Amino acid sequence: MQHPPFPPPLTGKTGWPWDFKPEKVSAGFDLPRVTIVTPSYNQAEYLEETIRSVLLQGYPNLEYFVIDGGSIDGSVKIIKKYEPWLAGWVSEKDNGQSNAINKGFSRATGEWLGWLNSDDCLAPYALYNLIRTTQSGQSDFVFGSCVQFGVSRPYPRLKMPGPSVFNYEVLRLIDLLEQPATLWNHRLFRKHGPLAEDLHYAFDWDFFIKCALSAKGARCASVIAAYRLHSINKSISGDLKRSKELIGISLRYLPNDIRKRFVFLLPLLWFLIYVQSFQKSPHAVLRKISSLLRPSLGNCKFLRLFKLPLELWATHGLADCIGENLITIQSANRTAATVSDALGCFGGETVLPANSRRNL
């Protein structure tokens, strides 16, 4: 099939993933097929960058799906532009992000699976680096480092999980894995998937905990992905619901001895959730109107009071092992507004070799 020429970069855009000429990567072994799914909903601003960062990997055996949730902001136009290079795409209403990802994975034929949200980006040759790491050991899960950048973080940070992060005992207490920088074997997804569709924020953590029960993880030393923090980022804007989900998951997988210690907190939690449920009553309409009038105060002042402690408890309150398991480095003298700049602060453009080429 004759492809049209790859779309040129948008005017004024430079660096990865815009003006970049990928070369087909090859190794001493057959590169297994990798399936990437991008769920998207009304993020046309970032979607093109994401699609390009996957397609410009130069990975010869790539299967890429874009699952759109019925966007109305021109996302479909962007997807159509890249249609010849996609394995498939749909644009229809769905039940949230996890539902979209599951739809994509149900059509996947790849040996290695991963998803990339529509505002994140892969680093150059990221897939190749991840796959290369899996070849050196018997692991079904591979993860790497991730650069966080965005308007709320002018100096980008590199988040580097430690070698022992992919461990059930650690992972069920804290979510230390950066989702864009992970890939897993299709066997794992068949065993533990699909993703929990009742969760909307932390389904990745839920899935990773299940994986960590049975699989062995390998860490890739390279910078794999760039994670964008912006005001409508789900992990930031969905504050209260997200906290509730995180707490729910950490309680579900909590070790029994800790559960006994924290059991006196449960009535408080139930009470908070009970208060939250008032929003679903007929009064909610009135509350909604008043909250629209006072957007800064929000719906429920009472719960908002507990937001920060709940969030802290859910993310890293129970575990005291962040220091060993997650190394964070921040750029000190170089700010970054684009993916290319953010990766450049940590040598992400010049790829960090995970294992030697001589290992292959």
Add this chain to the structure above:
Amino acid sequence: MTKTKNADWPKISVITPSFNQGRFLEKTILSILDQEYPNLEYIIMDGGSTDDSISTIRKYESHLAYWESMPDGGQYDAIQKGFNRSSGEIMAYLNSDDLYFPWTLRVVGEIFAAFPEMEWLTTSCVSATPPEAQFPLVFNRSNRSRRRFFETRGKLLRQRDFLQQESTFWRRSLWEKTGSRLDTDLKYAGDFELWSRFYEHTSPVTVHIPLAMFRIHNEQKTASLDKYISEAEKVLSRYPCPFWLPTLFIRFLNRIYCFVPFDANWFGMRSDCVEYRVHEADWVYKKKLEWQD
């Protein structure tokens, strides 16, 4: 997939001088040993610690090429003794409170294997952990030319752009050419004195990958930066300052040199770098001048 032979990798000798820093020592040792570099010679020279350092070293005794614990004449004396015992082709030392990154030794080994004529290597991503910061900070510094090194004489207090000692690696040939010694008279800036002798010979090659983390804590020797700087100034005062050129003129020269296939280190302005190219599965050497991106 072939099994890696030790002979494929250049032998790296890492020396750790330690004295009563048991709370950091284990992390330092693990940051080196966890990399499972196939051809590593790791030596710990302890200055007769009285805390739990000895038990920590005993724990990893089987992975060490050599270790000893006896009173010595300071940090640089311990390092000197360690280097005298070492045999690796590539040399470096890591202080007992600093850390390597998980990729450091493999990256360094690959680069030195790829460029046999390269003498010494440092990073342009200097990472340090100030005591008030939550985590390490990365300072991007690309200019490592000889001119820059020697012309900072008298300006060290103002522009504290030192080479990061933890992420600097050199070949044994360079070490032997420059006298195979550290200046044990200096208490703080022994590394700076070593760089000055290296710079007489050649300027380092940089790689834009962070290689080591430098922890700044209150009881640390170099945390008393003033003493370090005054010693470094003394070292620099032994050398003539490079003749002054207007900045605009240097920039103009750089523009011209871009089109010249140069090999000479004109005005000491070369600051070369290496980069990894995945599709070529190899490292490339880039000849660069100051301010040239």
